Amino acid sequence: MKTFVCIKYVPDTSEAEVKVNPDGVTVDSSRFSFDINDADNYAVEESVLIKEDKGGEVTVVSIGPKQSDVMIRMAMAKGCDKALRVEDERIADHDPLMVARVLAGAIKGQEFDLVFTGCWADDDGHMSTGVALAEYLGVNHASMVKKVEILDGKVKAHRELEGGLMEVVELELPAVLTIQTGINEPRYAPIRGIRQAQKKELNVAGLDDLGIDPAEVGSDASQVIVENLYIPEVESTAEFIEGEPEEKAEKLASILVKGGLV
Amino acid sequence: MGNILVVAEHRQGVLRDISFEMMAIAPKIAEQMGGEVIVLLIGSGMDEMAKKMSEYGVKVMVIDDPLFEYFNAEKYQKILSALIDDLKPAVLMTGQTAQGVDFMPALAVEKKLPLVAEAIDLNYEDSTLKATRQIYSGKVNATVAFKPADTYLVTIRESAVEAPEPSASGSVEKLDSPLKEDISYRKFVEYIEAEVGDVDITQSDILVSVGRGLKEDKNLPVIEELAQAIKADISGSRAATDAGWIPHDRQVGTSGKTVKPKLYVAMGISGAFQHLAGMKGAKTIVAINKDPEAPIFAVADYAIVDDMFKVVPALTEKLKGLKG
Ligand SMILES: Cc1cc2nc3c(=O)[nH]c(=O)nc-3n(C[C@H](O)[C@H](O)[C@H](O)COP(=O)(O)OP(=O)(O)OC[C@H]3O[C@@H](n4cnc5c(N)ncnc54)[C@H](O)[C@@H]3O)c2cc1C
Numbered sequence: 001m002k003t004f005v006c007i008k009y010v011p012d013t014s015e016a017e018v019k020v021n022p023d024g025v026t027v028d029s030s031r032f033s034f035d036i037n038d039a040d041n042y043a044v045e046e047s048v049l050i051k052e053d054k055g056g057e058v059t060v061v062s063i064g065p066k067q068s069d070v071m072i073r074m075a076m077a078k079g080c081d082k083a084l085r086v087e088d089e090r091i092a093d094h095d096p097l098m099v100a101r102v103l104a105g106a107i108k109g110q111e112f113d114l115v116f117t118g119c120w121a122d123d124d125g126h127m128s129t130g131v132a133l134a135e136y137l138g139v140n141h142a143s144m145v146k147k148v149e150i151l152d153g154k155v156k157a158h159r160e161l162e163g164g165l166m167e168v169v170e171l172e173l174p175a176v177l178t179i180q181t182g183i184n185e186p187r188y189a190p191i192r193g194i195r196q197a198q199k200k201e202l203n204v205a206g207l208d209d210l211g212i213d214p215a216e217v218g219s220d221a222s223q224v225i226v227e228n229l230y231i232p233e234v235e236s237t238a239e240f241i242e243g244e245p246e247e248k249a250e251k252l253a254s255i256l257v258k259g260g261l262v
Numbered sequence: 263m264g265n266i267l268v269v270a271e272h273r274q275g276v277l278r279d280i281s282f283e284m285m286a287i288a289p290k291i292a293e294q295m296g297g298e299v300i301v302l303l304i305g306s307g308m309d310e311m312a313k314k315m316s317e318y319g320v321k322v323m324v325i326d327d328p329l330f331e332y333f334n335a336e337k338y339q340k341i342l343s344a345l346i347d348d349l350k351p352a353v354l355m356t357g358q359t360a361q362g363v364d365f366m367p368a369l370a371v372e373k374k375l376p377l378v379a380e381a382i383d384l385n386y387e388d389s390t391l392k393a394t395r396q397i398y399s400g401k402v403n404a405t406v407a408f409k410p411a412d413t414y415l416v417t418i419r420e421s422a423v424e425a426p427e428p429s430a431s432g433s434v435e436k437l438d439s440p441l442k443e444d445i446s447y448r449k450f451v452e453y454i455e456a457e458v459g460d461v462d463i464t465q466s467d468i469l470v471s472v473g474r475g476l477k478e479d480k481n482l483p484v485i486e487e488l489a490q491a492i493k494a495d496i497s498g499s500r501a502a503t504d505a506g507w508i509p510h511d512r513q514v515g516t517s518g519k520t521v522k523p524k525l526y527v528a529m530g531i532s533g534a535f536q537h538l539a540g541m542k543g544a545k546t547i548v549a550i551n552k553d554p555e556a557p558i559f560a561v562a563d564y565a566i567v568d569d570m571f572k573v574v575p576a577l578t579e580k581l582k583g584l585k586g
């Protein structure tokens with residue numbers, strides 16, 4: 001099996017205050033900590049599990065800044081064999097169709113059985129890149145995959161639908177699968193793997209190196225424009241309970257008991 | 263003319279809520295663009311569903327053929343590719359669902375048309391179609407404008423708007439399928455129903471629910487003690503079930519269960535819309551989160567901004583005391 005796995009370096013904003021820059025179209029990310037996108041972490045694990053089972057090779061592809069090399073090395077420490085990082089300011093990365101076009105350009109011309117992406121990026125969450133990538137590559141796809149079974153020349157993919165219902169489909173290889181979280185248990189990188197990863201091949205390329213016409217993936221090619229970003233007003237009608245933790249607990253307990261809620 | 267072609271969604275013989283929710287958005291855009299709403303239904307045995315959609319005063323077009331008994335992304339793409347050429351809709355709209363995300367991006371690439379995924383609102387003003395969508399798990403809204411194109415592709419978030427009541431009678435028309443033969447690259451095998459566990463959380467009166475804020479499963483006893491004290495069942499966010507801290511059948515949200523308990527206590531859950539969609543119908547909601555900006559507070563009745571590990575043990579003690 002030859003597999004490509006596309007991973008994105010995303011900020012963790014679950015506990016952070018998010019501020020829009022004065023330009024109105026970008027977010028101030030200076031105080032965020034970045035790491036691999038959640039779903040992509042599962043995609044990496046799935047690609048390594050398949051390699052361990054069937055043999056073959058896994059190549060990481062990521063469009064992102066130099067700082068994301070740490071994330072890429074970590075994926076290689078877990079068992080991916082080599083990596084390509086694409087860095088080019090001209091990519092209109094607000095548009096998943098442009099991102100997919102670049103990923104396709106990075107993969108095209110090479111042999112592969114499977115391409116994995118995450119089904120959803122935690123930052124701008126289009127849920128579109130993987131399926132668009134499949135179309136650019138001209139291969140089959142299945143999205144929201146929560147179980148992969150490799151058959152002879154085919155793959156059985158369990159797609160997660162709403163309400164936890166699974167739809168099992170069978171596709172001919174090669175194929176792109178967009179991986180949903182919870183498909184496996186991502187491993188921690190072993191110390192030995194971390195050492196080995198430093199010696200693995202990590203290539204960095206721009207659009208020109210990949211033979212991708214910047215005019216096809218830049219903001220002129222993108223047919224959508226981010227006009228402005230703003231913080232939505234959270235209209236909370238909640239009663240905020242104040243005080244020291246003990247006091248808060250006490251007040252809440254009495255509200256619940258007096259209100260007949262417990 | 264700016265017709266809005268809405269691809270309605272159904273599964274296992276039932277129209278999905280998103281199909282009705284889009285009836286709150288499509289007519290508005292049709293009016294702004296000066297066109298009409300056309301609802302497209304693709305499937306097998308569609309009479310009932312077609313009638314139901316037509317009650318929104320729209321024109322329903324039905325492709326009814328055993329070939330389309332199960333959703334198949336490639337078949338949908340082939341049909342819609344042909345219909346875009348034939349009907350030249352100004353907007354092609356469907357849900358940002360496991361179905362919509364499986365074909366819309368590929369269709370956009372094939373037809374070289376723009377796509378905005380997961381809009382929560384849509385407006386046509388100054389000859390420009392603009393969508394509102396959310397980024398950073400709902401912490402930031404983005405207004406995205408389409409550059410002029412023959413057809414705009416857009417998917418609508420589930421539960422973003424409320425479905426309107428049916429308004430007027432429309433019409434139903436059978437459409438000849440542009441796709442006549444089966445496609446073999448991808449085959450439907452089967453549906454597998456969600457697993458059933460020991461507790462059915464959709465029936466619980468009280469749920470104490472945990473998220474990634476739990477940090478590790480060795481912290482679970484703190485939650486279990488609270489649950490025991492108030493005879494609650496334990497549920498969780500997807501982050502908590504993915505991590506294996508609690509069983510999958512206890513997941514609340516769009517890809518888990520929709521719950522309506524009398525009391526829902528959310529601890530260390532940020533309140534992503536996929537989670538909110540599954541629990542906002544609870545009668546009383548308590549949220550404990552150390553981030554004052556957490557979206558969960560938007561649906562809460564009682565809110566505590568603090569470290570759950572400082573509050574929850576004390577809460578359990580007080581409740582035990584008060585309840586004697
Ligand atoms: C297709 C799809 C379907 C999905 N379906 C679902 C679904 O059905 N259900 C669901 O829940 N999610 C679903 N999700 C995932 C969803 O988008 C979020 O990623 C998920 O809900 C986040 O879970 P969380 O709130 O536990 O974690 P996070 O978003 O990481 O939030 C953790 C929260 O804990 C708080 N916290 C941390 N430590 C503490 C502490 N000590 N005390 C108090 N608070 C603390 C933080 O401030 C933060 O707000 C789905 C996603 C996709 C793409």
Ligand SMILES: Nc1ncnc2c1ncn2[C@@H]1O[C@H](COP(=O)(O)O)[C@@H](O)[C@H]1O
Binds near residue numbers: 006061120
């Ligand atoms: N910059 C990027 N580099 C590599 N892969 C990406 C990038 N952006 C998106 N992807 C892939 O596309 C998936 C879905 O992203 P999205 O369509 O934005 O939700 C992610 O989980 C990644 O696998």
